[in-house]
Amino acid sequence: MKLRSLRHSLVARLIGISLLLLLAVQLAGFVVVRASIERNARAQITRELDTDVRVWRRLLEQKAERLRQGSALLAADYGFRSAVTSDDMATIESALANHGARIGAAVTALLDTQLALRVVSGEAGMAQLPAALVQVVPALAAEPAGSQIAVINGLPHQFVMVPLRAPLVIGWVLMGFPVGQPLADEMRQLLSADVAVRVGDGKGGFSVPVSTLAPQALAQLRTGGAQVNELKLEGGDTLLVRASPLSQVGVPSEALLLRSVDAVVAPYRQLQWLLAVITVAGVLLFALGSSAMARRVTTPLRSLLAATRRLSRGDYSVPMEHTARSDEVGDLARSFDHMRIDIGRQQAEIRNLAYRDRLTGLPNRERFRAAVLDALRADPLPGHSLAVLMLDLDRFKHVNDVLGYAFGDRLLQAVAGRLQPMAGTPGDMVARHGGNEFALLLHVADAQAALRVAERIARAFETSIQFDDQTVDLSASMGIALWPEHAQDADMLLNRAEIAMYGAKKRLSVALLYDPALDSSSAQTLSLLGDLRRAVEHGELRLYLQPKVALQAGVGAAAEALLRWQHPQRGLVPPMEFIPFAEQTGFVRQLTLWVFEQVAVLLAQSGARDIALRVSVNLSTRDLLDPDLSLRLGAILERYAVRAESICLEITESAIMDDPQRAEAMLNRLAQQGFKLSIDDFGTGYSSLAYLKRLPVNELKIDKSFVLGMQSGGGDVQIVRSTIDLAHNLGLTVVAEGVEDAILLNRLRAMACDEAQGYHISRPMPAEEFLGWHAGPGTAFGAAP
């Protein structure tokens, strides 16, 4: 992995490429220099060999000159001449020997004027001498100033000859000198060139009697060919060879001058080594330098990389490194650092938005849930419990509707202000749970302590709130659930506190501790969307109808369609236990359509047609806001060939008021389709009459709280009466709900209410029983005359 990262790293690539280039250049230079050295060396040696040959020849001439001088000296000696003329052979020979020895001549001889040998003085074994002299003497006599070389006993000898005058030429003195080892050594000393003398044997072969070469080179020369320009030694050295012929007559012989290429190249070799060392040092320095440079670039890159990884993990706290640098890397680092700070700030803002309620400044639902989770995770003190207190303001919607949203907001802020002191223990939290719902996380010893907090809150709410001229009484319902008594986890704890809160609201008590009894049919067990879906798919839903009777003279039968859930285990589930949930999740649309379709099926039956049955179907807010609602309903009507006029759509005031404009548009469309429209629960909302007048509504349905209130006398009677009058004046019919006894029925009839509905007439019944009821018990409620 190290190696792999190395191979991919910028540093390695930079250095690698640079080094390769450098090496290639150096190598090319090395090769060129090497070739040029070799070539130059050879050229130099060739020139030196030229000089060597000239010097060698000059050396031979000098030798000859010395011989000639020696000979001339002898020839001029009066005694010698006297001896010669006296034919005293012994004296002559001794004189010859004497003079020969003086100059180191190997051979000294006296010849007569006819060039015939008279006396010879020389080393022993000169048997070949006369034969050799025959070859050289004529040439010497022809050119007395010259010299001749002939081979005697396998060794070349240089001969000179001078005339013996007394005073005319009376003979010749000849001297010979071996071209031997001393001469070769002298040559070697003079020019440090090697010399070898080769003598042919007349049969193509040759011998090397004289040489300054090392034994190995000599052996190689001996085994080499006759023509030799170069001698490659086994040691790797090469000797360049130049031949200079010696003997002009007789047995051929030549001097070879040899020079070593290595000797010339050696200084350059040293230079090359130096160059190689410099190259290696240069490469090392370059590698170090460029890696340092590259590291200067890549180290910050790596730290920036690490920094971006930290950023992506959400850690914005560590400042960027290398921001102090003034180069491009520094620019990059500073830019990164700005980005880090900006993102960090935005992140904090987002988190704040996500976890804080902007209106009250309190933590929101998510934050509260997280706090509960944290509190559960941290072990509480022994003997202490965690309590969640859910608080729901009563009639807040009412306040909102009447006094406006701005007032509502201020109210919520005031409530938050009053709740805040209740969180006394560290770790306690007050949060806005949504809408008009608040939640408190309390660390308490037991349930009683939690209830005492609830009491304190209730007392704090006793003081009414005053804004401008408006005074509002506060009241709230509170539910408390404890951990670990009531719940094992945070969600359950919250849920149960909410259940307790709803229980309190239902029982109109201020605060209620969670009790499993509250939960027997609680939303929790039902709030499973899956259950509801299954209910639709498996036909667990039932259509119920609650009859409406006409109080004035009129025809036809009417009923409100209601939904019941025949749960396989739990039996019949009342709508209050699943409709709110369905409304919350939007599943209510499917339910509405289901009801509508069942109603259509019912109305398509001949029995229903016969009695001109009208059925009311409830629409929820979500139904009303579905832009395709009218199309869907129209499609169902078409499928079952049911007229829209036989269906009344009931809408609550609040459903309309959620989005009045869209609601109005939809209602207009539905009215155009022919549906009858009814305002449900009229009187609980805050819709203005002016607004109502604009809506294509046919009917008002007075809320049952007013109808029931009529029993106790008081204002409700007036409300009902005036509502009926009002509706009639606007051209609307009026339906009263909650008619529970005959007295109410009669009073409503007396008030000219158009229709009535309630337990007194009939409880909701399965749809299939309706026709039977209508024909039987229902007839008792026929329109009074």
Next chain:
Amino acid sequence: MTTDRPFPLLCCAWVFAVAAFSASAWSATVQVDVRDGAGQPVSGAVVFLESAQAQRAVRPLQGVEMAQEKKQFVPAVLAVTTGTEVHFPNHDAVRHHVYSFSPAKKFEIKLYKGTPSNPVLFDRPGVVLLGCNIHDQMVGWILVLDTPYFAYSSATGQPPGGALLAQVPAGSYQLRTWHPGLPVGAPALTQPLAVDADAGETRAAVRLTGLTP
């Protein structure tokens, strides 16, 4: 002045010869024409006639000199009769060391100036080659003859290359001719010659071959 010296000497010889001629009624003159191989006249050759009678007539010459002038022997070739004593006056400022290794007369006069007191006696006929041990280039010849009848071929004579021998008694001779150009040690050319007194003048032609210039 010194160059003139040989001339009176020759004159003397000439006078003597004429006198002899005139003294004898049966003497004759011999004209020898010396030419080389190419037919060119040769000067400087010594022509002499030998016979037993001539040998008996030999008398030593007097006052003969082989001088040394300007590091040369003067004359270069000197013919004398057997028994003649020759003086070697040195007219040069330097010393000479005159020697001869010739068998006819071996001698040396070591480094001297002026005229050595003792003349050298040439008592055997033959060619004596003279040299100077100091000056190698000096070469001189003394021809010791067993006859009084000899002459030099002259370059200026009539005809050129001619040698005239006067007052030669009639008789039969060996005409011999020698020249320094002949190889060293080579004998003089010999040819028979009959001298007839009545003829007055006898003519002979000598052809010298193998001369070195």
